[in-house]
């Protein structure tokens with residue numbers, strides 16, 4: 319599929335350090351990037367290690383003074399060029415993404431546009447990083463607060479949104495005046511490198527944006543170097559809660575600032591008074607998008623007794639119409655899962671639910687003709703709290719449906735998890751909307767919608783789903799330090 323690129327120059331297989339495309343210190347070392355739909359090898363990408371990571375940190379440190387010295391408007395100008403280039407090359411970026419990640423081409427293209435929107439948003443916000451003056455308590459003194467860039471930033475990103483998870487970390491860092499080192503997921507480095515190539519073309523100064531590529535094993539070693547570096551002042555990570563905890567632990571030694579966007583276990587609640595068709599639309603969008611591989615995917619669906627049977631029936635009918643296949647095939651709505659481990663987890667969750675009394679309404683197995691990593695859209699009813707799918711993120715196209723009776727009962731069930739990222743509910747009762755929205759212990763609540771994310775709003779979780787917010791005007795806060803000036807002798 320990569321032979322079809324309009325601009326083959328976007329297909330990069332070397333890392334970017336200090337403005338140069340490089341292999342690692344071990345020039346022979348490469349790792350394979352494969353197409354999850356077919357298993358075919360797409361490219362051999364430079365495999366960097368700890369020494370290369372140290373070189374990237376030095377390059378970023380060297381680039382920092384000049385980047386921070388630029389005015390916000392000057393930094394924004396480079397970012398706006400980068401944003402425009404992402405739009406201009408959206409088709410090629412989508413092809414690269416579908417090839418290595420598997421999502422349908424149209425969905426990949428949407429992600430390119432969504433990913434680009436963070437660059438535009440933070441380019442605009444760069445000029446609005448306002449400080450403060452504070453009314454004095456002593457006429458002989460004046461109090462001021464400056465906002466200054468935090469310093470060299472590192473971003474470790476996942477494979478489920480190969481471009482957007484990079485831009486929403488990198489754009490606020492760059493806007494604030496910080497250089498960045500990106501360590502993309504080993505499954506999807508080609509999207510990261512293509513986006514970095516466009517940053518180069520936009521005139522990003524050498525060392526301001528670095529990408530270090532590595533396989534799973536070296537990523538762990540690189541993570542240690544990033545966490546233990548005194549020069550790296552901020553680490554942003556999106557991925558599993560388990561790895562987030564490791565990075566937090568490793569960062570304790572340098573008291574590093576952390577932005578963490580970790581796992582979710584999103585409840586999706588449908589009350590008796592909901593608009594049922596709208597709730598089914600929302601559940602489909604929230605559950606099956608990206609084959610269920612997003613951290614805000616509905617993970618537990620709660621349907622109130624009065625509408626339960628009708629909801630399950632309608633959801634299954636609509637889910638049955640989802641076309642599964644290779645992301646490059648026209649009309650395909652759901653691609654493969656990312657790897658064999660992902661398939662194994664989904665199969666384990668389904669088997670566990672059925673063994674514990676769940677009722678299979680739809681799917682439940684790999685696609686009969688495609689096999690491999692293609693899993694059919696699945697609906698399971700009669701789900702209970704003891705099942706794995708109620709406690710862990712399934713990260714696949716499986717909709718487990720619980721039946722519930724009362725509002726109090728469902729709020730307690732929804733909150734009974736260590737996670738707190740996204741939540742959703744459907745109701746037309748204004749009193750209930752406020753009660754439930756306030757009671758859900760989640761960073762984000764979708765009310766009568768299954769899609770909540772856009773660059774303008776603060777995305778993030780509470781409890782063990784993470785730290786900090788991405789996007790919105792608050793998204794830049796993690797990348798600036800407050801400096802208090804106390805001016806005496808007035």
Ligand code: ADP
Nearest residue numbers: 474475476502503504537538541557558561564
């Ligand atoms: P997922 O379950 O979505 O694959 P992970 O949390 O395993 O998510 O991975 C997300 C990112 O974290 C990837 O870039 C991966 O290479 C990186 N990663 C995984 N384990 C570690 C680790 N121990 N230290 C640093 N980075 C890691």
